[in-house]
Amino acid sequence: MEAGLFTANNIWMMVCTALVFFMHSGFAFLEIGLTRQKNTINILFKNIFIITVGLLMYYIGGFNLMYPGFADGSAGILDFAGFGIAAPENGMTPEYADGGYTWWTDFLFQGMFAATAATIVSGAVAERIKIGPFMIFTIFYVGLVYPIVGSWQWGGGFLSTLGGTDAGFYDFAGSTLVHSVGGWGALIGIYLLGARIGKFGEDGKPKAIPGHNIPLATAGVLILWLGWFGFNGGSVLSGDPELTSLVLVTTSLAAAAGGVGSLILSTILYKNLDLTMFLNGILGGLVGITAGADLMSPNEAVLIGLIAGFIIVLGVALIDRIRLDDPVGAVTVHLICGMWGTLAVGIFGAKAGGDQFLYQLAGVGAAATFCSLTAFIIFYSLKKTIGIRVSKEEELDGLDLHEHGMDSYADFRMNQH
Template identity: 80%
Template sequence: MDAGVFTANNVWMMICTGLVFFMHLGFSFLEIGLTRQKNTVNILFKNVFIICVGLLLYYIGGFNLMYPGFENGDSGFLKFAGFGLSIAENGLTPDYANGGYTYWTDFLFQAMFAATAATIVSGAVAERIKLGSFMVFTLIYIGLVYPIVGAWKWGGGWLDNIGFYDFAGSTLVHSVGGWGALISIYLLGPRVGKFDENGKSNAIPGHNLPFAAAGVLILWLGWFGFNGGSVLSADPAATSLVLVTTSLAAAAGGVSAFITSSVMYKNYDLTMFLNGILGGLVGITAGADQMSPNEAVIIGIIAGVVIVLGVALIEKIKLDDPVGAVAVHLICGIWGTLAVGIFGAMASLDQFLIQLAGVAAAAAFCSVTAFVTLYAVKKLSGIRVSELEEIEGLDLHEHGMDAYADFRMNQH
């Protein structure tokens, strides 16, 4: 391979790594924007914790758990290549990863993905989970659950062997986080005041919709790295197609969600519009390299409808998800994964059934591990703050500070 091509590939992958890192700011803005200001510091603390601990856990063992080097005769389910980073002999040459990037870039790009799974959970459990309990959950989920599921496909494990396809993580990232979020909000229960005595849902508005909008636009930009980097090189044809399908699905998801919510609720709901964009992005992520522009738009349109119906379903079954994480990342993640068997270059009944098997496997493993982890923490130390702490805000009780210096003064 020409040295210039190798360098260009590696530089593109490093740029994509930076874009995926930037997504954590988007998640932070989205979460604080859609929740109340008395919990802003708490949410920011969790997001910063996830990035730092995620990187360290992936360095300590996650990378080698996710890419263990499965061989013939292995189960393809679980293998561990050892602690720490041990650069391959060809790790800095074009012989590594087909000349797409170096070993170091490989680690860092994949590490950015690892933290995302726990960030998804962070938004769903906002405003009532104990910080210490969330930290314990994050350690288990990033350190063990995410890399094990990732190894099944991206590490050459059993899902890869049966032909399961997930280009950039509709299941392996977003549904993994989504299942964790669903189990978490089930065990936590709703926020104080979310449902009245008759079970009717009450809106708890976020305190800063400009932050939420900024967060979604940052996430959209970051997705250029999330999906664009998953080409694993700077191949001009592949990367340009992926960015087009990604953007069209996002736009279609947003428009579809705002139209659907307008018809159902007779208003123009910005939060539905924003989550529709995210739903389109999650939906296209499994097959962004396999779809035509027309198919990307269809996937986005369906994702937008799914978002509105998904949010309504979550509230109907009396679960409280402040940011819509389950509808966006879990339900649209499932839709995007199945769409690979319906649309694009891989469409067939056999492929659809393989995709369905992958969804079911992730659902079973992630749900069980999330439940066992959180239930154990719940029994040992509790996972929910007291009612007084929740009402007065986690910033005051868990951090002793306010995100906005004059907040308490203006309350009185």
């Protein structure tokens, strides 16, 4: 490979790394926008902690858990290549990764993905979780759970070899391996935490707890959409012109269709133009296309996104009906739409077919079992030892005051309940 092409590929991957990093701004804006002002510092603190500690955990051992180099004959379930990230001899040459990027770029790009899984949990458990237990959860979930599940597919583990080397489970950029991993953690977290005070009345009916800054939430979604160009575009693992441009097209069309799908169904059901549902529909479309963005035609991308938009509306209603409290809709967006996008690979696109659908279903099931079990063990252990929920007084006054001793805005002293 000529030096110019290798350099161009690596530059594209570094740009994508920056875009995925920028997504953390989107997550932060979305989460604080859809929650109350008195918890803003708390949410921002969690998001910054996830990035910093998540990257360090990935450096210490996560990267080598996720890409351990499973030996021939291995079960492909768990292996570890050692601590740290010392580059191999060919790590900075076109011999590494087919000339798509260097070893250092590989680590940083994958490290940006790792932190995303815990960020998904952050929004779901917002406004009532103690900061200390959440920090402990993040260390274990990003440091161990996420890389182990990722190794089963992206690291050459057992999911990648289902049905033979040319078949297997397929997840292009992480509908299951990133989004559903975070979604399962979020679901277990909100189940063990319980709902926020005032979310459900004595009759059991859900009550709206409006977010304090919808313009900021809107900006967050637009930032996430932009960041997804790096999330999916970088998953091509090179600057290949044809495949990269196709991925960006399918990603954008699915996002647009997801937004329109949620807009149409929510308007029919609730007789109002709900912006928050519209925004989550866009995210649902993005999550839905992530597993197969490189396999789909534009028409298929629109259909996948449209169905994801419908799922958002129905999923949010389902979460409320079973009395779970998810302030930002993370479970519906990342878990339910993540499962939909993963299964869609077996229904649409270049890999559509009965066997492939079963491989996709197996991957969804494996991630569900491992992630829900490990998340439950971590959260339940914390609940029974140091506790995971703040007191009633702390929740009513706001976590900013009690957990951090400061307000998000200097002149904010309102006691919002």
